[in-house]
Amino acid sequence: MELLLETVALFCLKLAYETEDSSPILRDDLMMSDYEREVFGLLVRRGDVEAIQRKVAECASLALNTVGGVDTVLGRELHRLAADFSASYSMDQLDTRLIALRDYLKDIQ
Template identity: 65%
Template sequence: MELLLETVALYSLKLAYETEGHSPILRDDPLMGGCDREVFGLLVRKGDTGEIRNKVNHCLELALQAVGGAGTALGRELDRLAADFSAARTMDRFEDPLVALKGYLKDAQ
């Protein structure tokens, strides 16, 4: 779960901040802030679904802004997928929306 959370955060931040011709954003980039595997691992062990949702949603909001907001074709789909993730209230319900987000964000790059 931690790797999947980190990957969604990474792809979101890549979409928001990575520019052509510059160094790519990597997992150990300071830009990742508190969205790395170790932080997510701690939150998963604590069962802190609210904080996990907050961290991922923050990254998704940045990605949504990067694609032009919810009014664009890319933004509408990202917004829908983000809403599916936000609706998940338990850890076991996170996986399907996260897999969908990961695939979408990877393709959007």
Template identity: 65%
Template sequence: MHKNSLQELHLKTAALFSLKLAYETEGQSPILRDDLVMGDYQRDVFELLVRRGDFEGIQVKVRECMGLALETAGSVDKPLGRELGRLVGEFAGIQAMEQLGTPLVALKDYLKDIQ
């Protein structure tokens, strides 16, 4: 898989897991990639940002999702929120597109684990 495609997939997946954490409730249909709540975080949005090399745009989109996830996890005052906050901080500290890999995958994997 092409490096940009992999970044796009990880970005969209991290967004999906954060929005699932924030909005999905037990007993309701699960949030899927094509649901309206995912409108601003669809793969084509991340594809465009990655292709443009719009690092700041990517940071803004991820920050929006992670803010919702952190709020849902009880902020940094709770164990889940502390770890998520640490991972979000690592991601926020990235200075270039080339550095997205490891922090993004860690963030995505953690969000998946706490679903």
């Protein structure tokens, strides 16, 4: 799950900050320091669903602003998927909803 969380964060940050004329954002970039696999790994091992949700919500908020907010087609779907993720109450639910969020972010890149 740690890799999946890191991937969602990476896709959000890429969407928010990466431009055509700049170098791509990579997993080892400084802006990913709060969203590294090890950071998520610690939260997963603790079973800290709320902290995981907060971290993902931070990234999803950046991506949502980039696509124009909830008033756009992309934004409405991203908001719905992020809200579903935030409504999870167990690690098992996080996993399923995180996959849907990752797949959507990958598609809109």
